[in-house]
Amino acid sequence: MNDKKIAESVIQAVGGKENIQSLAHCATRLRIMVKDKEKVDQAQVEDIEKVKGAFYNSGQFQIIFGTGTVNKIYNEITTLGIEGSSKSEVKSVSAKQGNAFQRAIRVFGDVFVPIIPVLVATGLFMGLRGVVMNDQILSWMGMTAKDIPQNFILFTQILTDTAFAFLPALVAWSAFKVFGGSPVLGIVLGLMLVNPALPNAYQVGDGSVEAIKFFNFIPIVGYQGSVLPAFFVGLIGAKFEQALRKRIPDAIDLIVTPFLVLLVMVTLGLFVIGPVFHSIETIILSGTEWVLALPFGIAGLLIGFFQQIIVVTGVHHIFNFMEIQLLEKFHYNAFNPIISAAMTAQAAAAVAVGLKTKKAKLKALAIPSAFSALLGITEPAIFGVNLRYFKPFICGLIGGAVGGFFAAIFQLKASGMAITVLPGILLFLKDIGQLPFYILVLVISFVTAFVLTWFFGYSDKLAEEIKEA
Incomplete structure (x- = not known):
């Protein structure tokens, strides 16, 4: 055809x-x-x-x-x-679809997805820097950390620190773009939130600097690495700009609108939006840390099982927000290896179906879909193969839970986000000692899901029964 x-x-x-x-x-x-x-x-x-x-x-x-x-x-x-x-036109039509939570997460995804490539690159730079600075690798070259020039270290810091130092500018830019404002105003507002004249958030956090107190009770700090304040500054700022442009005459729009948007929004950002949503952000991060710190590998077991179910519901972009927070605060991401385990298991289930079936079309669909999942895109494997016959999907969930359990037990930590499974290997170069354990987790996930699917999850007879039903 x-x-x-x-x-x-x-x-x-x-x-x-x-x-x-x-x-x-x-x-x-x-x-x-x-x-x-x-x-x-x-x-x-x-x-x-x-x-x-x-x-x-x-x-x-x-x-x-x-x-x-x-x-x-x-x-x-x-x-x-x-x-x-x-x-964007399709999004505008679909924006009215789904419940309130799904729509909210979809909006989060629209804002964060455009900045993810920068965070991916930053994670890779962290990994490569870890390789270069690794004592064992340096010893192979007859060097120590003291032999590395300070200028080179400064250069690597520029590569690894810039995206997170100016993260609010990226978020505010993207939010203005998504919500119909002028992106350049978003960039400037985001930069205002991290202006060097403000007390640095990291230094305030470690106690070396004190926050500025306005009216003796409103703490004012920079929002380096913060997400929610910049997101809501972008959302409200874009809507405020739209409202102004409808009311201000064209003759003075170029002067008055940017002036009012910047003045009003940076005031709200520093005095209201920033303090309120930074507090909320802190609570969310604390909750995320609590889940990941659950003993006996429970966190990996739960996340490894449910993550691909969340993908099916379409609200998995919530993980982007959590991963950004983890990277910003700790410079590592414990979600990534667990998610990779879940994806690997779905790939394994699709491979088992592809090898076991005698149907040429299903075989031709399953194997390429599994390869796609091993590169971090599971939708073809899930919707094209595993979920269609249901049991392979369940076997994949179990494999993901087992792999996630071991990822938590080994305390695996990626240096970045958004690349997973086989490409995700690059995120474990920073601490190269964790790389064998990461590969072991992928193998465990794959073998578990493959064996379960092969013996209990699929047969051509079962597929025919499902089709007839």
């Missing part, structure tokens, strides 16, 4: 052209907003050649084709008379 035939089949299976409200695509998925869900035949969609899975998420019907293929199918659909929409 060629791409045009696949496009026609997709249109027919989702209820025809008249049932498509908007159409867009991301790196791997076709995203369709439909007018009537009842007209969508999901089973028919999943039977179409090259389709690796289909599911509803965030109010969208998403069809997994994989990288490259999705672009071709999207182009073919648009040539058949269906006008494509931008992802």
